[in-house]
Amino acid sequence: MEAQRDPLQSWIGRSETFEDTINPTPVIALTATLDHPATPVSAGTPLPPLWHWLYFLPMHRQSEIGADGHAKRGGFLPPVPLPRRMWAGSQFEFRSPIRVGDRVVRTSTIDDVTTKTGRTGKLVFVKVRHEVFCNDAAEPALVEFHDIVYREAQGPDDVVPPPQAAPVEAAWRRQIVPDDVLLFRYSALTFNGHRIHYDRQYVTQVEGYPGLVVHGPLIATLLMDLLRRNLPDADVASFRFKAIRPTFDLNAFHVSGQPQADGKSIRLWASDHEGWLTMDATAVLR
Numbered sequence: 001m002e003a004q005r006d007p008l009q010s011w012i013g014r015s016e017t018f019e020d021t022i023n024p025t026p027v028i029a030l031t032a033t034l035d036h037p038a039t040p041v042s043a044g045t046p047l048p049p050l051w052h053w054l055y056f057l058p059m060h061r062q063s064e065i066g067a068d069g070h071a072k073r074g075g076f077l078p079p080v081p082l083p084r085r086m087w088a089g090s091q092f093e094f095r096s097p098i099r100v101g102d103r104v105v106r107t108s109t110i111d112d113v114t115t116k117t118g119r120t121g122k123l124v125f126v127k128v129r130h131e132v133f134c135n136d137a138a139e140p141a142l143v144e145f146h147d148i149v150y151r152e153a154q155g156p157d158d159v160v161p162p163p164q165a166a167p168v169e170a171a172w173r174r175q176i177v178p179d180d181v182l183l184f185r186y187s188a189l190t191f192n193g194h195r196i197h198y199d200r201q202y203v204t205q206v207e208g209y210p211g212l213v214v215h216g217p218l219i220a221t222l223l224m225d226l227l228r229r230n231l232p233d234a235d236v237a238s239f240r241f242k243a244i245r246p247t248f249d250l251n252a253f254h255v256s257g258q259p260q261a262d263g264k265s266i267r268l269w270a271s272d273h274e275g276w277l278t279m280d281a282t283a284v285l286r
């Protein structure tokens with residue numbers, strides 16, 4: 001007998017395309033948000049890795065927004081019935097520079113939809129493949145896989161999996177204070193309406209987290225910023241990160257990095273105020 005296919009899997013292959021222009025203002029605004037001097041940027045300046053998230057913003061009209069502040073599901077993203085959405089991780093290939101002034105096109109495709117049972121309960125992962133093309137080029141400048149995870153509602157039997165200790169030795173380390181202004185500015189820059197990052201009543205009473213959740217892409221951007229602070233001329237060929245444990249706005253956290261013996265890879269990670277690993281990442285230089 002043929003196994004029954006999960007109806008959510010019929011979303012695999014669905015795609016959408018958006019155009020944009022790499023305007024300088026978001027670059028200056030993120031520069032300031034990451035606590036660098038907000039100096040002007042000229043046309044032709046390459047975008048730092050991950051700063052493409054400042055473009056192709058989700059311009060859903062207000063009536064299309066769902067309870068969590070994201071677009072209602074069932075359009076481009078499948079109608080996953082689990083309520084709590086998180087950014088689980090991403091993998092990137094940076095093939096050629098994306099520059100201020102470029103006209104860009106992004107094609108996004110649902111690559112996979114999988115249901116798993118994790119330690120915290122039922123999980124549905126949606127993998128989206130994004131390709132960014134500059135100035136009518138035939139080959140993408142950037143390929144990104146974005147893993148979105150949906151979790152069950154909070155319940156009385158919730159399991160908190162045992163935490164994993166972060167590495168103790170780090171060549172680079174920076175403390176980040178995730179106050180609500182930092183979270184607000186990042187949500188605004190990425191036009192991200194997800195309530196878990198700014199609506200304390202919603203995040204604590206509806207989703208059951210203890211505080212505002214720090215955006216996974218913000219932590220990833222801070223990891224890449226740490227790399228650039230220490231190796232300003234580094235040419236990053238690929239990057240991947242996995243969000244292991246949520247980070248809340250209740251305490252300072254650290255971003256750390258350690259170049260590896262191969263001379264090309266750099267392990268980057270984030271850890272919370274108790275030293276638990278919250279994000280694990282690897283960058284590979286060209």
Ligand SMILES: C/C(=C\C(=O)SCCNC(=O)CCNC(=O)[C@H](O)C(C)(C)COP(=O)(O)OP(=O)(O)OC[C@H]1O[C@@H](n2cnc3c(N)ncnc32)[C@H](O)[C@@H]1OP(=O)(O)O)C(=O)O
Pocket residue numbers: 085086087088089116117118119120121123125147149151161192194213214215216217242243244245246247
């Ligand atoms: C922006 C934005 C949203 C956000 O930024 S939300 C904040 C950033 N994200 C997070 O804080 C997520 C932190 N991670 C977690 O809470 C947990 O790791 C998670 C994802 C709930 C999973 O926990 P579990 O303990 O239940 O999972 P297991 O370790 O038991 O694994 C079960 C299977 O799932 C696979 N898996 C687990 N974590 C990930 C991951 N991060 N990425 C990909 N796959 C993952 C794991 O490999 C297991 O698979 P098997 O095939 O081996 O069964 C916005 O929405 O806009």
